[in-house]
Amino acid sequence: MPIQTSKETTALIVTITGKMDALTAPEYEKKFSELIAEGEISFIVDFEQVDYISSAGLRVLLATAKRVKAVNGKLLLANITGVVKDVFEISGFCTLFPTHDSVASALSASLG
Template identity: 60%
Template sequence: MDIQTKKESRATVVTVIGRMDALTAPEYETRLGAMIDDGEKNFIIDFGQLDYISSAGLRALLTTGKKVKSLSGAMLLANIGGAVKDVFAISGFGTMFPMHDSVHDALGSALG
């Protein structure tokens, strides 16, 4: 898994590339946790290049989402497709986070 970040005017865009599973989810949590500790509270998670997400990845997403919410921030998801979209639909995660077709759409939405 590779994680790339880009600071936009209204949020930090976090692009997750590859697989988010039991081996890589802790890195995601650590990276986002550090950004949250540094004062970031609005995130767009770009899953356009994510090939696979396991229950450990979903758990990491939920954990960071709860931290952001506790700070009155926002975590929006973008570019979810393929097998990852299927996992979100089956697990119910598609209703837990605002989902957008693109990062551009997410940036244009209401952020906390």
Template identity: 70%
Template sequence: MTVVGMEGRASHGMVMTVAGRMDAVTAPEYEKKVNDLIADGETNFVVDFEQLDYISSAGLRALLASAKKIKGKSGNILLANIRGSVKEVFDISGFGTIFPMHDSVASALSASVG
């Protein structure tokens, strides 16, 4: 159960991969990682959800908290590859409309440039 599977800096933003479950136990791990990167000066993020199987309100809360922090730094956070049941959770919570969602990491990165 890994939240942050890997990361890599593309030219226009930090790409983070979340995998497995983003729940009350693992979401703080994601939040801490983002906070560390913000502290290091990172402001543009793309989060890849392709390997994420599960998300609860604790996961959404962590995403929202990190997004507010990133916006506070005039940064940007874009989400990619949200599908299936995870997408349903985004849709019913209204998070599908407050977060820009992209079909691929490449699409998110090119949007991040503009």
């Protein structure tokens, strides 16, 4: 699965590559569940290398956000651009999630 994680003091950076579609979404959901089970509650998801997302991908983000919110955690999104950004805007997910222009910006926000 094209997913990498990097631990920072205030959050776990999750870098996703490629597509978040109906075929790959279950794998991502499983990975996020494992990370939450391991005690992670604050995530920054880096979308720089995501070139496609459908409703299945958005569902994973929403389900994960609901879970981390329940434990006072955070799910921040970074580097959402181009056609992926269009999907976020049409679905209302841009207002649903804090989005940042860079991982550094999201990290700063995760301090608060």
